[in-house]
Amino acid sequence: MKAANGTLATGPARARGDEDASADTGSHLTRSDRANLLRYMAMMRFAEERALVLYRQGKVPGSFYDGRGQEAIPVGSAYALGPRDRTCILHRDLGAHFVRGVTPERYLANYMGRSGGVTGGKDGNMHFGDPRLGSVGMVSMLPDMALVATGMALAFKLRGEPRVALTYFGEGATANGQWHEAMNFAGIHRLPVVFILENNRFAYSTPNELEFAVDPVERARTYGFPGVAVDGNDVEAVFERTREAVERARSGGGPTLIECHTMRMHGHGAHDDMSYVPAELLEEWERRDPIERYKARLVQDFGFEPAEVEEILGEVRAYVDECAERALASPMPPPEAALEGVFAREWEPLGDGHAPWSRWREAA
Ligand SMILES: Cc1ncc(C[n+]2csc(CCOP(=O)(O)OP(=O)(O)O)c2C)c(N)n1
Numbered sequence: 001m002k003a004a005n006g007t008l009a010t011g012p013a014r015a016r017g018d019e020d021a022s023a024d025t026g027s028h029l030t031r032s033d034r035a036n037l038l039r040y041m042a043m044m045r046f047a048e049e050r051a052l053v054l055y056r057q058g059k060v061p062g063s064f065y066d067g068r069g070q071e072a073i074p075v076g077s078a079y080a081l082g083p084r085d086r087t088c089i090l091h092r093d094l095g096a097h098f099v100r101g102v103t104p105e106r107y108l109a110n111y112m113g114r115s116g117g118v119t120g121g122k123d124g125n126m127h128f129g130d131p132r133l134g135s136v137g138m139v140s141m142l143p144d145m146a147l148v149a150t151g152m153a154l155a156f157k158l159r160g161e162p163r164v165a166l167t168y169f170g171e172g173a174t175a176n177g178q179w180h181e182a183m184n185f186a187g188i189h190r191l192p193v194v195f196i197l198e199n200n201r202f203a204y205s206t207p208n209e210l211e212f213a214v215d216p217v218e219r220a221r222t223y224g225f226p227g228v229a230v231d232g233n234d235v236e237a238v239f240e241r242t243r244e245a246v247e248r249a250r251s252g253g254g255p256t257l258i259e260c261h262t263m264r265m266h267g268h269g270a271h272d273d274m275s276y277v278p279a280e281l282l283e284e285w286e287r288r289d290p291i292e293r294y295k296a297r298l299v300q301d302f303g304f305e306p307a308e309v310e311e312i313l314g315e316v317r318a319y320v321d322e323c324a325e326r327a328l329a330s331p332m333p334p335p336e337a338a339l340e341g342v343f344a345r346e347w348e349p350l351g352d353g354h355a356p357w358s359r360w361r362e363a364a
């Protein structure tokens with residue numbers, strides 16, 4: 001399952017050797033891409049489940065946040081990126097980190113403050129990015145990463161580079177002024193940026209009906225670029241909309257706002273009992289679970305055997321367990337490390353992220 005370079009080994013689905021994307025006409029995904037989409041979603045689910053247990057065991061200091069039920073969004077969108085594209089990944093988007101090459105071991109070590117964590121133990125939870133994998137660590141102020149992504153896109157445009165910046169934010173964050181500034185600037189300059197809006201129905205305890213009078217996707221038009229809505233629990237739909245937006249951005253067509261409809265299936269953080277969420281709403285969205293839906297679809301529509309799907313999930317679970325054991329066995333950082341890397345001594349360019357989509361493997 002694991003690979004030496006930290007990439008997700010493509011495992012048995014690939015070994016079975018059907019690489020023919022044209023088998024289902026019009027699709028941009030091969031059979032092993034589809035297996036990968038399931039793998040990365042399951043990796044996010046299992047890694048977050050494991051992290052929550054570690055939090056309850058007192059091994060995770062501070063707080064704990066996850067993106068349960070939203071896995072299709074970070075996975076489907078990040079899967080559409082090329083290696084030289086850049087990301088600003090937020091607090092519900094662990095799957096995007098995994099697609100780009102962060103391992104569950106480094107994620108779990110991060111939450112436990114270990115030296116092998118992505119920030120080397122400097123941040124206890126999800127405020128991280130791996131610059132070597134082309135992702136800029138998130139700042140907590142929402143939605144400021146929309147401005148960072150817009151700035152990166154401006155740099156790509158000024159340098160004439162065919163590259164795209166992609167960022168995430170929740171629907172609650174669209175109420176802040178910085179969101180307007182990012183959209184407006186990106187629209188004026190037709191910047192190569194993709195904005196992924198995750199509408200999970202709540203911003204902490206505030207429901208959609210108290211967040212906006214007009215759905216934020218409608219606003220894109222007024223900034224001069226398209227806004228598209230998509231079922232955020234359908235990983236292939238998210239991939240397709242993002243793929244189109246990335247192509248558009250890369251070819252000079254400017255930004256796109258993609259609103260992914262989903263539901264936050266856990267509290268805002270582990271401290272939140274979400275008593276304000278009606279039980280029926282959770283039941284309704286449980287039936288739309290992105291992983292269960294995709295498992296069924298792989299069997300019904302794409303010729304996977306049920307046993308093959310279970311085998312993939314079993315491999316991912318074993319891999320995450322192995323990563324957890326290694327993270328637990330890893331050391332805390334020495335105290336003096338707290339002073340290292342706080343300020344940049346020299347400018348270091350961002351590295352490239354992993355791009356597991358078969359299109360990029362073929363191009364390589
Ligand atoms: C400017 C700012 N105000 C408040 C917060 C505290 N805060 C962190 S997450 C959050 C809820 C954000 O809701 P939404 O944008 O819908 O994202 P979700 O957590 O639902 O994914 C809040 C209020 C913040 N990080 N930044």
Ligand SMILES: [Mg+2]
Pocket residue numbers: 170171172198199200201202203204
């Ligand atoms: Mg929200």
